Amino acid sequence: MTIAKQALAALAAATSLTTGAMAQEASYHYEGDLRLSPQTGRLAADWTLTVTDDALAEVTVFLNAAFGEASVAGPGVSGVSSALAEGFSGMMRSYTIMLEPSVDGSDRVIEMRYGGALFPEPSASTINTLDTEKIEFTVDSFWLPFDARFSALITADLDIWLPGQWDGVTMQSITSTPGGFHIDQDVPALDLAFTLMSDFERHAAPGYAIYDTRQPAGGNIEAAVAALDHCTDYLNTLSGTAGPLPDASIVVTSRAEGGYSRGTLIALTDIADASESGLTQFVCHELGHYWSHGNAMTVENWLNESFADYVAIMGMRDAFGEAVFADRMAGYQRQIDGASGDLPPVWTPGITARPPYLVAYRKGPLALARAEELIGREAFARFIQAVMEARVSTTPHMLDVFESVGGAEARSQFEQILADQAQ
Incomplete structure (x- = not known):
């Protein structure tokens, strides 16, 4: 099923997945519980998906095939079929869910449960991880049910449970709770992305915070700080009344490729050998996506x-x-x-x-x-x-x-x- 692979490759290369959606309506509200086991690389998820788009008669979502068959039920569901599909970095399972008609504009509810090892085999892509040092989740691993159109927007409330001491960043709002975190995503977006870290160095300044997750940390971090200072000042001046940039969370990773921007959550590749000019362009590019509004899946x-x-x-x-x-x-x-x-x-x-x-x-x-x-x-x-x-x-x-x-x-x-x- 090459369309899934092509769409994911496009979305992985896309960037601003929050700000371009601010004027649009969400098709779904995701409410969930996510239990993570960093020691084993396993997760268990329990979702309630409220379909807020009355025009939908059926929906198709992709989910990581490593979880096997998910349980799909709920008062808005009249039927379900599933099939395997080729993904960007592994197999996915697609679920086509037939919806009950919307009565007087009422929302339809889908309940999905699944669990297992996110990466039973080493992943070809290192963008997502689930281990004792860093948990980095984006759509790339299909850890959550994702609309197969690659254009539907979601809002979300997610409770995350995991053992140990962690810090966390996300696209919009994350707060520490007893035993984990709560993510609140009230601005419609394409993705629900977050990074949790147990071992990192933090560098904070007005407008941003850098989380260096490399081991050892520190290589070229001064250049990253200088780039962020310059780009923040330059873009805030350039944008006029369209700014200023909201506070950004910058995660520096050890991988050679796979940088991205999810609104104010930005992941950088290993910057140890980056030139000052190249790093400045990289950082300004990712911050500049705050003003990107063209549909990433179209000619725009x-x-x-x-x-x-x-x-x-x-x-x-x-x-x-x-x-x-x-x-x-x-x-x-x-x-x-x-x-x-x-x-x-x-x-x-x-x-x-x-x-x-x-x-x-x-x-x-x-x-x-x-x-x-x-x-x-x-x-x-x-x-x-x-x-x-x-x-x-x-x-x-x-x-x-x-x-x-x-x-x-x-x-x-x-x-x-x-x-x-x-x-």
Whole structure:
């Protein structure tokens, strides 16, 4: 079932999974109890899913296949079928749940129970872990039932139970309770992600806290602090009334790849060997996703990634100067020139496919650099601020904002750049 694998790969690369959803309604409310055994790598989950979307006649959710068959019942359920599906880093089980009709707009309730080892075999992906030092959960491991459309939003109340002394961070609100934690997610989001840590070094400053979970900790942490200080100041100034950034939790991990942003929860890869300029771009990119509102699963994902990346490059330029900026853009162009086959345009009115990596992360930022040249840096900064303030989520809306700042002729030229038709 390759669609599941492709969708998860896309979602794993997606970023802002909270702030872009703030104006949308949730399809579900998740209320659950989660019991964790770090010593054995096992969990037990008991969920009540309230379906708040009256239009749904059935739902399909994915769950880690390592749990076997989950128990699915509840007053809103009229039938259930399940099947195995290929996932991003292992097998999943899909559950198609037939719903009772909604009576007078009443919510339907689904009850799901399951348990077992999250990783009975070593995982190909190290983004998620369940051990005695760190518990890091995102959708990547399908530890929770996840809507197969990869676009449905959820709110959540989750009680977590586990032995020992831990600290925890999440996308919205986490509080310590006797025997564990309570997570409150009242802003609709795609994911329910959190990290619990028993062994870490914490570095706190106004606007953020860094949790270094590497063993040993400390490699290049001063550069991370400097990057966070600069990016926080730069983005808060750039965003105007769309800011400031909320306090962020930054988890530094020991893995070589797999950084992500879930709203104010940001995971970094091992930064020990990162250059100061590269780390600044990385941090500014993840923080910049606070203003990402394009649908990550559609053609508009270029808005998420290209804007976050170019804003990050602008922040890097502000810190390290023109030569570093020019070198980064030249490197992007070399990657485009060296790509095998023709890359699609960044965007056209008739485009239907979600952009591939090199388009979203390389062609898009290059197009934005050319747009900045068209109208000048001062006007372009006003444009970026207006995009943030307007919560732009589609390319036509973005182009309207660009025209309001740069004029109709500049808009036409920018559209040609996005369509690969500029002379």
